[in-house]
Amino acid sequence: MKFLVTGGAGFIGSNIVKALIDKGHSVRVLDLREGSLRRLGISMNDVDFIRGDIRDTTLDAAVRGVDGIFHEAALVSVQESYKAKEEYNSVNVNGTRNILDVALKHNVRVVHASSASIYGNVSSVPISENTPRSSNNPYGNSKIDAELLIQKHMVKNSVGIISLRYFNVYGEGQNAGVILQFMKQLKNGSPPIINGGGLQSRDFVHVKDVADANLAAMFSKRSGFFNVGTGKSITINKLAQIMIRAYALEMEPEYIDSGPGDVRESRADIAKTAKYIPWKYSIELDDGLFRLCTGDMHS
Secondary structure (H helix, E strand, C coil): CEEEEECCCCHHHHHHHHHHHHCCCEEEEEECCCCCCHHHCCCCCCCEEEECCCCCCHHHHHHCCCCEEEECCCCCCHHHHCCCHHHHHHHHHHHHHHHHHHHHHHCCEEEEEEEHHHHCCCCCCCECCCCCCCCCCHHHHHHHHHHHHHHHHHHHCCCCEEEEEECEEECCCCCCCHHHHHHHHHHCCCCCEEECCCCCEECEEEHHHHHHHHHHHHHHCCCEEEEECCCCCEEHHHHHHHHHHHCCCCCCCEEECCCCCCCCCCCECCHHHHHHCCCCCCCCHHHHHHHHHHHHHCC
C-alpha cells in the first residue's frame, strides 16, 4: 500500500515513514525540508518526496494515488505559540481543514496527530478521552479547533478519520521538550533547569511506540479520538534525577519560575486505545532514557 505522511521529515513523521518502509509499504512525504529522514537512514530514493506545504496546491497532488494519510505537519511549541498565534492557527487549523477536504475528494483515510495539550489542567488523572477539552495555551487551542473540524467531518462524511492525542513524545532526534533541554544542559556539565517546583508530572511515550500507534490506527478502521501514552507518569524532579545518573554526574537541579501554559499533571488513560486500536506501548521510560542519554554522550 502507499501512504502520504505530511510533515514526514519531522521528528514523529520520520519515524512513521521508517515504520511504514520497514513493513514494506510505499511512502510519499510532503514537507518543506528533508529534516530527520537521513538521520534514520532513509534516503531520498526510499520515498517519494514532495517539497511543499499543507496550505498550498502541492497538497492535492501529494494525495493522489495514496491509500491513506498520516497528518503530522504542525507547529508544536507551547512557548512559541504565544508569539505566533496566527501562524499556529494557519498551520494547525487551516492546514488540517485542507487535509480533510482533499481526503474527502480522494476518498482516503486520515490518521491525525492531536495532542494531550487539548486537556489543559485537569482535576484528576488518568485522563480519559471523555475529559472536556480545555487548553490553557494557544498551541492547545489550535489543536482543539482542529479536533472540532474533525468532529464535524466525522458527522457529515463517510471517509474515516482517527485523531491520536499524543502525550509527551520523546526519543532520538527530538527537537523540543524538557528531555532535550535536560540533555543539552547535562552534556555541557550544567545542572538541569526546572520550571516551577518540579512536582508537575508527565506521561512520556517513546517516538517508536507513537509510530507503531499510528500504523495500528490506520489499519484499525476505527474513527474517533484516542490517547497515545503509557498510562504512567513521572515528576520532572524524578526525570531530572534519572537523567543526571544516566550522564554519570552528581549535581542538583536548578529552579526557575514556571512558564506560561504549564500543566500541573498529565497521565493518559489508554484503556480505550488498548481495546479498540488495539495498541500498547512497549518501551519503558527508564530504558528509553538510558538509550537516549548514552547515545548522546557517545555522539
